[in-house]
Structures are given as C-alpha cells and as structure tokens.
Amino acid sequence: MDTRTDSRPSTGYLTDVAYIPGFYPNLAPVALRFVAALNRVAPPPGDRFRYLELGCGLGRSLTTLAAARPHAEFVGVDINPEHTAIASREIEAAGLGNARVITAGFGDLPADLGTFEYVALHGVFSWVAPEVREQILDVARRHLAPGGLLVVSYNSMPGWAHLQPIRGILRQYAALRTGDSLQRIRDALAYLVFIRDRQAKYFVDNPNASAYVDALLKQDVRYLAHEYLNEHWTSFYFAEVAGMFAGAGLTFAGSLPVHTNFWDLCVRPEFQELFRTTTDRLVTEAHKDFCANTAFRWDLYAKAPRLLAGLDERLAVADDIHVRLTRPGLALPYQANLGVVTSTLQGPVYEALVARLSAGSLPLSAILADPRPAGASRDDIARAIDAGVATGLFDLSANAVPAVSPAVPDRVTLPSRFNRAVLASDALGGRPVALSSEVTGTGHSIGDLDAAILLELVEGGPDGLAERVDGRLASSGRSLLREGKPIGDAAERLRLVGESCATFRSASLPQLVQLGIAAGA
Ligand SMILES: C[S@@+](CC[C@H](N)C(=O)[O-])C[C@H]1O[C@@H](n2cnc3c(N)ncnc32)[C@H](O)[C@@H]1O
Known part of the structure; x- marks a missing residue:
C-alpha cells in the first residue's frame, strides 16, 4: 500500500517514521549563557529557569538537561504523538518531576503555557512549512521572556548549495x-x-x-x-534567519559551537582584512559563512537584551559559570582542528591556566584574581579563557567540578535514575550515549561499548567484566569493527573488549566520577 498521503499531515512534516534519540550539548543553558556573555549580552540569571523545546522529537536533549538541572522546569512540544509518548515514558522511567512534553503543533500551544527564559529548536526550522516558521516566530514573540535566549539550528547557505x-x-x-x-x-x-x-x-x-x-x-x-523526505526543506542565508527573528523582536546574540564566535577560528588568515574593516556583526557572519562554506548554523537570539559594557559587567552576570580542563593530562602546545582552521594554544599564560585548572574548575573572577596567571592583564586572561573554551582545551560547567581523582573505584554505582535508565536502554545501541551530570548542568556522551562496560561494572563489578561485556556484545548483534570490518574471531573480539574495559576503567571512569555521573559503591 502506498502510505504517502498518510505520512504527511497538513503541516507537511512526516509522521509515519519515528525519529532517533539524540543529545545536543549546544542546547544546554550553560553553553547558551556563556555564548551570550561572550557576545556582551546579559544571559538569564540563576538555575531556577523555564526552558521550552520546540519540536523536541523523542525528547532526549530535554530529559538529559532536565536531569542535569533539577531546579529548572523543562517543557517539550512535538506534533508527533509517537514521539511525545516515547519522551513521556522516558520522563516517567527516570522519575523527572521537572520535565513534561505536550503533543501539539506550534500554532496550537496551551493558552496558559507562560513564558520561558530559554526557547530551543534543533533540526526544525529548515524542515517545516513557511506558515509553521511563522508560528515558531509567534511562539518567540509570546513565550520568550524579556532577557530570554532562543537557540535555533538550520541548514545554511552557501554550504548547502552544491548538495x-x-x-x-x-x-x-x-x-x-x-x-x-x-x-x-x-x-x-x-x-x-x-x-x-x-x-x-x-x-x-x-x-x-x-x-x-x-x-x-x-x-x-x-x-x-x-x-x-519532508515536503518543505530550505537552506537559509544567515541574514534571512536574522531578519525573520528581528521581525519577532529578537536580536542576534552569537552562535554555537563557541569557536564560531571568533571569525579568526573559522576562516583562513588571508581573509583577515575583510573582517578587520567590518564592524557590523550581521555582515561579519555573512562573510564568515562564505569563507568557511557553512552548511549548518546554530544561532542564538535574545529578546530585549541588556548589553554588557565590559569584563566587569560580564563577571557581574555570568560568573557562576565555571571553567574546567576538558580532560586531565591535556598538554601544551594544544592543537585543535576546527574545520577550516587549525588553532594552536601555547605560551606562559596557557601554562599557568592549565596548571591552575588542574586542581579543579574555577569561575572567571577567581582565575582573574591576583596573582594573575603569568602576570598577564585581566583582558588577556579572559581572552585566553574564551579561546581555550572555543578550541576545546577548557569546558564549561554550571557548578564547581573537583579535580580528577587518580583512585579508580573497583565497584561503582550510578546515582542518577535517569542515567541508569539511559544506560539500560542505549548500551550497544550503535550510537553515543549521553549521560547527565548535575555537576556540570549538561550531558556528556560516551561510546555505546563504553556504556555497556559501565553498565556491567555497575551491575556485576569488575570480576569477569570483559567476558560479560563480550557476552552482551555477542547477543546484541552489534559487531565490533576493526578498520571498518566486523571482527569474526571470538578470541580476538574478547581480547579487544578486554582492552576497551581496561582503557575505560583507567581513562573514562575517573572522569565520570569527577562529573558525578558515577560514584564509588
Ligand atoms: C528532525 S526532528 C528533531 C527532533 C529533536 N529536536 C532532535 O534534534 O532530536 C523535528 C521534530 O519537529 C517536529 N515537528 C515538525 N513540525 C512540527 C509542528 N508544526 N509542530 C510541532 N512539532 C513539529 C517533528 O515531529 C519532529 O519530532
């Protein structure tokens, strides 16, 4: 039977096939607040906020963030009842009292929905009909609180032109x-x-x-x-999207991931003049998209933003964000491949910052306090921190993160019911598994094999770990690949699983303990 007419409701968005679960760290409030502050826009304060996700799909970003921010309220909206049913089941299984999903079109939201400090939409704006985009803009007009932030992703030009x-x-x-x-x-x-x-x-x-x-x-x-396969599908120029949100009273406030806010990390040096002579950020973004051939954008918009005059004002509104070393043992010079540009961080300021942050995370004000790293000026240190975050040397956290402890626990537990439910459903599922951290206020992804190792470690302890993970692998149908080819030999597979278990316990587990995702039993 041809089900084409059944698969597309009046909005033109397909509903006969459920989407896949995914966690996107660019949707985390801690990331949005940092990007706003970086761009001199005051972000919403505190951890008692309301967060609305439009087109939440299976709801995995929503639930991961809700588990990580227990004092905030998370609401997801999706038109597909199959999606919201899956999301609701996961909310229930994880016991998340601060999250709920609504089955509705964007033009049909409950009258008493109220306003939100954050509105997020990922994988939606390019794929819906023009009238649905108008509904989204109307949601921004009516439901984004003054001073609130909206993050929207979309397929962009010119990167999509040849595709x-x-x-x-x-x-x-x-x-x-x-x-x-x-x-x-x-x-x-x-x-x-x-x-x-x-x-x-x-x-x-x-x-x-x-x-x-x-x-x-x-x-x-x-x-x-x-x-x-959606009826509607559009790739936008940045200026078109900025124009649409300007019509809804929103101002461009930066982009994600963090490095995209620095044109010199996105385009080759020979384009520098183009950027040095341009002061209009909207024009800079257009230059950048052409010089980098951008195919996908994540833009941040603010409603009635309060602009920050300088570093002290930034500290006054966003100093609750902690900066941490992304991984223990990161050495300098640190090199990051950001697509078009490879960036190298080195020198005495970074040496001093890495040494200081090795002892645990710090808010920017503490990093800038005397004695300042390598005696550098406050502005230079703030710039070094921002560049470190942009390149992945440093990461952000909603709360203080301790240093990694070298003592690896033999037996571990997972304090979060959400993480226990996610591991049980997604281990060996063939895609990364995002676990929620109340410490950092966001999710952290591990591989699906590491997820199975963690699950076995929690359930059965370290004895016979490799054999149990290997047994799980064999019965799951998921093959282990080497150079892109499945490993057929059972002894070889067990040997590789054993190696993965050892690496997980020595390298990944201490970080999961540091983030409060795992704990010694
Ligand atoms: C590509 S999925 C993205 C899901 C989720 N944001 C993610 O990234 O995993 C787009 C979602 O938007 C929802 N959607 C499309 N049109 C909608 C509308 N008019 N009102 C509400 N939801 C809609 C779809 O059902 C689908 O779940």
Missing part, C-alpha cells in the same frame, strides 16, 4: 516509490548510489556531492527520512 540537488534527487525518486518513508528513503538511496557509481555528470561535476553520498550511507535511515 541541494541531492535532496532533490532523493525526494523525487522517493515520491515514485511505494511503502512507508523508511522504505522509500532506502530505495532512493540505492538509486543515488547507482547513479553516483555510474558517474552521472552531476557527480562528476560536483566531487564533494559524490563524497557526500558515502557520508549518507553511514547515517541511520530514520534520520535520513526526516532530513530529506
């Missing part, structure tokens, strides 16, 4: 096929590979599009159905 026909091919071919959206996207992908491998001229003329097909083949087909 746009891929979406066209997939959708047109899928429309000719029968079955549900999963079947039709599978058929369309097979067709795409067929014409690519036989060197259709589009692929010959666009080698990047040809390589992109290989990236598509590695994706979950449920994701591909949602990405490509």
Whole structure:
C-alpha cells in the first residue's frame, strides 16, 4: 500500500517514521549563557529557569538537561504523538518531576503555557512549512521572556548549495516509490548510489556531492527520512534567519559551537582584512559563512537584551559559570582542528591556566584574581579563557567540578535514575550515549561499548567484566569493527573488549566520577 498521503499531515512534516534519540550539548543553558556573555549580552540569571523545546522529537536533549538541572522546569512540544509518548515514558522511567512534553503543533500551544527564559529548536526550522516558521516566530514573540535566549539550528547557505540537488534527487525518486518513508528513503538511496557509481555528470561535476553520498550511507535511515523526505526543506542565508527573528523582536546574540564566535577560528588568515574593516556583526557572519562554506548554523537570539559594557559587567552576570580542563593530562602546545582552521594554544599564560585548572574548575573572577596567571592583564586572561573554551582545551560547567581523582573505584554505582535508565536502554545501541551530570548542568556522551562496560561494572563489578561485556556484545548483534570490518574471531573480539574495559576503567571512569555521573559503591 502506498502510505504517502498518510505520512504527511497538513503541516507537511512526516509522521509515519519515528525519529532517533539524540543529545545536543549546544542546547544546554550553560553553553547558551556563556555564548551570550561572550557576545556582551546579559544571559538569564540563576538555575531556577523555564526552558521550552520546540519540536523536541523523542525528547532526549530535554530529559538529559532536565536531569542535569533539577531546579529548572523543562517543557517539550512535538506534533508527533509517537514521539511525545516515547519522551513521556522516558520522563516517567527516570522519575523527572521537572520535565513534561505536550503533543501539539506550534500554532496550537496551551493558552496558559507562560513564558520561558530559554526557547530551543534543533533540526526544525529548515524542515517545516513557511506558515509553521511563522508560528515558531509567534511562539518567540509570546513565550520568550524579556532577557530570554532562543537557540535555533538550520541548514545554511552557501554550504548547502552544491548538495541541494541531492535532496532533490532523493525526494523525487522517493515520491515514485511505494511503502512507508523508511522504505522509500532506502530505495532512493540505492538509486543515488547507482547513479553516483555510474558517474552521472552531476557527480562528476560536483566531487564533494559524490563524497557526500558515502557520508549518507553511514547515517541511520530514520534520520535520513526526516532530513530529506519532508515536503518543505530550505537552506537559509544567515541574514534571512536574522531578519525573520528581528521581525519577532529578537536580536542576534552569537552562535554555537563557541569557536564560531571568533571569525579568526573559522576562516583562513588571508581573509583577515575583510573582517578587520567590518564592524557590523550581521555582515561579519555573512562573510564568515562564505569563507568557511557553512552548511549548518546554530544561532542564538535574545529578546530585549541588556548589553554588557565590559569584563566587569560580564563577571557581574555570568560568573557562576565555571571553567574546567576538558580532560586531565591535556598538554601544551594544544592543537585543535576546527574545520577550516587549525588553532594552536601555547605560551606562559596557557601554562599557568592549565596548571591552575588542574586542581579543579574555577569561575572567571577567581582565575582573574591576583596573582594573575603569568602576570598577564585581566583582558588577556579572559581572552585566553574564551579561546581555550572555543578550541576545546577548557569546558564549561554550571557548578564547581573537583579535580580528577587518580583512585579508580573497583565497584561503582550510578546515582542518577535517569542515567541508569539511559544506560539500560542505549548500551550497544550503535550510537553515543549521553549521560547527565548535575555537576556540570549538561550531558556528556560516551561510546555505546563504553556504556555497556559501565553498565556491567555497575551491575556485576569488575570480576569477569570483559567476558560479560563480550557476552552482551555477542547477543546484541552489534559487531565490533576493526578498520571498518566486523571482527569474526571470538578470541580476538574478547581480547579487544578486554582492552576497551581496561582503557575505560583507567581513562573514562575517573572522569565520570569527577562529573558525578558515577560514584564509588
Ligand atoms: C528532525 S526532528 C528533531 C527532533 C529533536 N529536536 C532532535 O534534534 O532530536 C523535528 C521534530 O519537529 C517536529 N515537528 C515538525 N513540525 C512540527 C509542528 N508544526 N509542530 C510541532 N512539532 C513539529 C517533528 O515531529 C519532529 O519530532
């Protein structure tokens, strides 16, 4: 039976295939507050805020954040009842009293919904009909509190320009096929590979599009159905989106991830003049997208923002954010590949900062206090911290994080009911597993094999750990890969699982203990 008409409600968004769960750290309030403050916009204060996610899907970002911020209230909205039913079950299983989901279209929200300090929408804006985008803007007008922040992600130009026909091919071919959206996207992908491998001229003329097909083949087909088969699909220029949100009374307040706020970390040095001579941030963003060929953006907008005059005002409103070393033992010079640019951090200021933060996280004011690292000026130290966060040398936390303890517990527990539920459902699920930290106020992802190791460690302790994880692996159907190929030999697989268990216990487990995700039993 052709279910095409059933799969698309009046909004044009497909509903016959459920989406996949995913946690996106760019949606975390601690990240949004930092980016706002970095861009001289006062973020909402404190930890007793309200947070609304539009198009929350299966709700995994919402629940991970709700578990990490117990004093805040989280509300998710989605039109697909299958999605909200899954999210509700997970909320219940985790005992999250501060999260709920509503099954509704954006134009049909409850009258008493109230206002929120944060509104978030990821994977929604580019994929909905123009009238649904208008509804989203209306939600921003009515439900974002003054001084509140809204984060929106979307497919952007010019990065999508040479790939746009891929979406066209997939959708047109899928429309000719029968079955549900999963079947039709599978058929369309097979067709795409067929014409690519036989060197259709589009692929010959666009080698990047040809390589992109290989990236598509590695994706979950449920994701591909949602990405490509919706009736509406648009990639925007930054200025178009900024214009739409300006119409809803919102001002651009920066972008995520953090490095995208620094043009010199996004474009090659030969473009420097273009940026030095431009003071208008909206123009800078447009330059940046062309110089970096940006295909996806995460923008932050603020309603009635209070602008911060300088470092002291920033400290006055955002000094509850802690800065920590991303991993213990990070050595200088530290190099980060940020796509177009590779950035290297080194020198006495960074040496002093790494030494100081090795003893545990600190708020910016404490880092700037006398004696200042390497005797540098306060502004230079603040800039070094911002660059360290942008490049991943440092990370952010909503609360103080202790130093990593070298003592690795033999037996561990998981204090959070949410994390216990996530591990039980997602270990060996084939995608990263995000665990929630009340310490940092956000989620932290581990591999799905590490998730199984942690689960076995919690349930059965360290004795025979590798054998138990290997048994779980064998019965799950998930294969262990080496150089992209499944390992068939059982003894070899057990040896590799044993290595993974040892690495997990010596390297990852101490960090999970540091973040309060795991604890000694
Ligand atoms: C690609 S998914 C993204 C889900 C989630 N934000 C994530 O990143 O995992 C887009 C979601 O928006 C929801 N959606 C689409 N149109 C909607 C509308 N008009 N009102 C409410 N939700 C809608 C879909 O049901 C879907 O769950």
